[in-house]
Each structure stands twice: as structure tokens, then as C-alpha cells.
Amino acid sequence: MTQQTSGKATHSSAKIAIVTGGSRGLGRSTVLSLAKCGVDSIFTYHSNQAEAGKVVGLVRETGQKAIALQLDTGNVSSFDPFAESVREALTELGAERFDYLVNNAGTSHHNTFDQTTEEELDSLYDIHFKGVFFLTQKLLPLINDGGRIVNISTGLTRIVTPGSGAYASMKGAIEILTKYQAKELGARGIAVNTVAPGAIATDFSGGMVRDNPDLNKRVAEMTALGRVGQPDDIGPMIASLLSDENSWINAQRIEVSGGMSI
Template structure:
């Protein structure tokens, strides 16, 4: 029986790259999007805005239906909490509205969506929460974003402890600078920014989405089930 993964924000960026990597590994994929499922792939798209907690009951019901009708199951194996938004502002310039958007998606939403889905995750399953290298080192104008991800990292350790009796592992993958559409795509499209970041990365370049996806796929693979409650940074050795 094939394993099933649910990826939030799987229509673009790291989420889409992760979906493709898991499909290549023989894993069935369900992914969420906020209205645009993106280019068609061999996966099931479901609409969800992670920041809107009032939609979770309906989403869980729809996910149950898909699991039952498509796979003949009542549960799934892997949860990848990837959905996110990028807000680039100094502490002095961060508005309450921007802070609340980050809070709702990266922290409050991720916490309560995970809570809602715990009954649907099979015993022996795995959870991967996405963080950021910016929770270890500082960057310009990412204080609020990085702080939310710091909370995610602490939450993940508690999650690993509480789910231990069900043999469900919980780990963090923390990407460094990666060429996606995050922050308006500047890490993908702005050569000056890419060159500046490359100078502080041991491997001398910005990462690619497929490289982060490869780490996530490995963390869901057969040989990594004994890793639990850990933070795995995939940054090419950024700001060592």
C-alpha cells in the first residue's frame, strides 16, 4: 500500500518541488492551495487558506472523503506544513496587519491545522514543519517572520514528545536562501542579491527548490525514521 502525504501550499515554490519529489518516490500526494492549484501534476489539489481557522472543519471533512474515495483509507502518513507568506520589513516598519498575517499562517494556523489533522495521521507517520535558516542567523528585515519560525521549532519538539506513544515523528527542515518566489522572487531573479548571499554560503551559491525537496523526501524515507524532534538545516552552509 502506497504512503500518502499531505503538503500545505503545494501549488508553487518549495511545496510544489516537494510534491514532485514525493511523487517520484512513489508516494501519493494531496496538496493544498489558496485558489490556484498551479500546473497539473499527478496529485490531488484541495483548496485551503491556512490562516483561516474557521475553514478547518470543512477541510478535514473533504480530506476524509478524498482518503476514503480515492485511496480506501481513513488516514494518511505524512504531513508537510509548508504553506507560508513572506513579509519583508524592519521591526520599526512592521505593521500589526502584517504581523497578524504572519502569525495566522506560520504559527497560529500551522499549530491548529496540525491539531485538527492529528486524528487523521496514521500511527507511525511523520510530520515535517518548515522553518528557516533565519531562525539561527539574522538577516535584514525578517524579525517577525523569523520569530514565527522560532516558535514553530519549539512547537515541533513538543509535538515529537507528545506523539511519541503513537510512533509519529516530528522534525523541522530549515531552508537557507533558496531561489523561489519568496519575497517577490528576489532570490531567484535578482543577480545582485544572489551574488551577495552566495558570498556567505560555504558552497558558494543560493539553493534550488529541488534541493530542499530532496531533504524533505529523505526525511520521509525508509532510513530516517529514528530522527525525531530535530532541526535539519538545508542551507549549503550559510553564515557558518
């Protein structure tokens, strides 16, 4: 398991988060926002080790620590060795358990219902539902009682956009799973919520919201606050949701979209 770290092990009372897909976009913003709140992170990246290294460096500049681990969140067979890598990373951070889990990693998909293939649907299922389900299950022994879990969904579970049905359906399943996790993990004091971003200007979906002026304009016009979302509209919100001040929020779907399609 490939790893990048921001420094040697030191015993610290800092909270620790695990963020999947933390090398770019919303995950990157989340890791950096948590660092500004005094939270160390173990975050995953799929293939871009160089970008992961940059995030580790930026976290170091805040005075916090980060460790980057390579993971394909759609490959359940890799979760056992990943959990062992997490144990090693926690030791490096001077801890035995972590406090927060943000299931963020994902891929986009745009195809109409009648044209979506079995292979496309299987891939979406593996990454967006099965992977989240079993990775969370695998990491449960390592999360502290009283910890918090955030599952990332999408505004597309509410705002119906043709061509997004398969992707949104998997996220809809995550929203239901979140409620069941909140109920079943409540005995351990673990709160579980869904954050559903609206259209965000990242490299997601090939950067189409960020780089397509016409689409950018259309999204801005359908948003009450008059612009598309930015990654830093989401990361700080997730960091806030994970804070002690919001510990009573549980089993909720929180849309962060600037008021799209209201």
C-alpha cells in the same frame, strides 16, 4: 472546497502525504519528490488552481496520484470543512488515513521591527504559527500511528537579517512547537522534525533571491557551496527525511542551506 485530482479511486498500499502550499516552490518540489518515491499526495493551494492542476498532472506522469485542495492556512475556521475534504480525498485514494504531513505553506514578510504593523504581525501569526498549530491538531485523527510530520522553518532563525525579525520569530515558535509535538506525539510513534531552508531561488518574497542578480550573488558568496539554493535542493531532502530509512530522526531542526554563514 475546490479540488483537482489525478484519477479515479483505486485501493493502493502507497503511502500518502499531505503537503500544504504544494502548487509552487518548495511544496511543489516536495510533492514531486515524494511521487518519485512512490508516495501519493493531497496538497493544498491558496489561489492558483491552474498551477495546482499542473502539479497533479506531473504526479500522474510518475504513476502516482495527487489531489489538490484549496485552503487558506491562515483561516482556522476553514479547517473543519477542509478535514472533511481530506477524508473524501483519502477515500478516493483508497485509504482512511494518511502517513505524512508537511506544513509548508507560508508568506514572506520584510519590514524592520520599528515599522512592522499589528496587522502584518497578526497575518504572520495566523499563517505561520496559529494555522500550523490548529491544522496539525485538526488532522491528528487522520494520521496513522507511526506517521511523520515536517514543519518548515527558515535559516533566518539562525542567520539574523534585518527586516526579517517578525517572520523569523514565528518560525522560531514553530521550531519550539516541533519539539513539543515530538514529545507529546511520541506515544503514537509519530516523529516530528523541522526543516529550515536557506535562501532559495523561488517566487517567494516576490522572487527576489531568484530574480535580483546582486542579492543572488551576495547569497552565493556567503554560502559554502557557492550558490543559492534551488527548490530541488529541498524537496528531495524532505522526501528522504520522511522515508523509513530516517524514521529514528526526531525533534530535530535540520538546516538545508548549503552552508550559509558558517
